[in-house]
């Protein structure tokens with residue numbers, strides 16, 4: 001069953017002569033694990049924003065779980081896809097690290113006890129529980145990134161899109177993230193990771209989509225590196 005479908009999708013930013021994403025067609029299954037690679041400026045983040053409905057393509061169609069992505073509200077997209085954008089500090093808006101995790105859980109109607117349990121569980125993943133009363137604004141870049149990742153993991157989405165999730169995080173936590181992604185994928189969560197980070201991508205068996213100048217130039221399943 002196709003979960004995300006792109007059909008001839010192109011997108012050019014306002015005022016740019018060259019399109020950032022050119023005529024891309026892809027079919028992605030709900031349980032697929034995909035790494036998207038490519039040089040700076042090759043269109044990876046633009047592709048993610050198109051899938052999330054944050055940008056509207058000038059050409060082509062994007063279907064998310066059977067409906068055009070443009071027909072969903074932002075909240076509706078969030079129910080289908082969990083995501084962390086390339087600049088995670090843009091996603092942190094609560095007054096404490098705890099509330100950053102709790103916010104989405106409360107929105108989904110979880111009880112106070114469940115919220116507490118899940119906040120502890122997901123903040124413990126990356127040793128962030130001791131920082132729970134801190135303002136996200138005051139954290140290091142790596143910590144902010146880990147809070148954003150924990151917040152999305154806590155929602156247990158059926159599909160997860162992470163754009164450069166390891167940019168500021170240390171080797172130890174990177175290994176932890178890699179193991180967590182592998183584990184949730186085994187349990188049925190689809191994953192799209194956009195990354196230049198060879199440490200993360202190496203051994204990340206699954207589909208590899210390589211982009212160059214806005215186009216998909218390679219799309220293959222890899223079993224080993």
Ligand SMILES: Nc1ncnc2c1ncn2[C@@H]1O[C@H](COP(=O)(O)OP(=O)(O)OP(=O)(O)O)[C@@H](O)[C@H]1O
Nearest residue numbers: 013014016020038039040041042043044045046047
């Ligand atoms: N807001 C914007 N306005 C105008 N042009 C943009 C904007 N965002 C991206 N671009 C351009 O679109 C192209 C693709 O950018 P995109 O951010 O998708 O690349 P990327 O593959 O994610 O790069 P990186 O690896 O550096 O994150 C680039 O040429 C970039 O300059």
Ligand SMILES: [Mg+2]
Nearest residue numbers: 044045046086
């Ligand atoms: Mg990018």
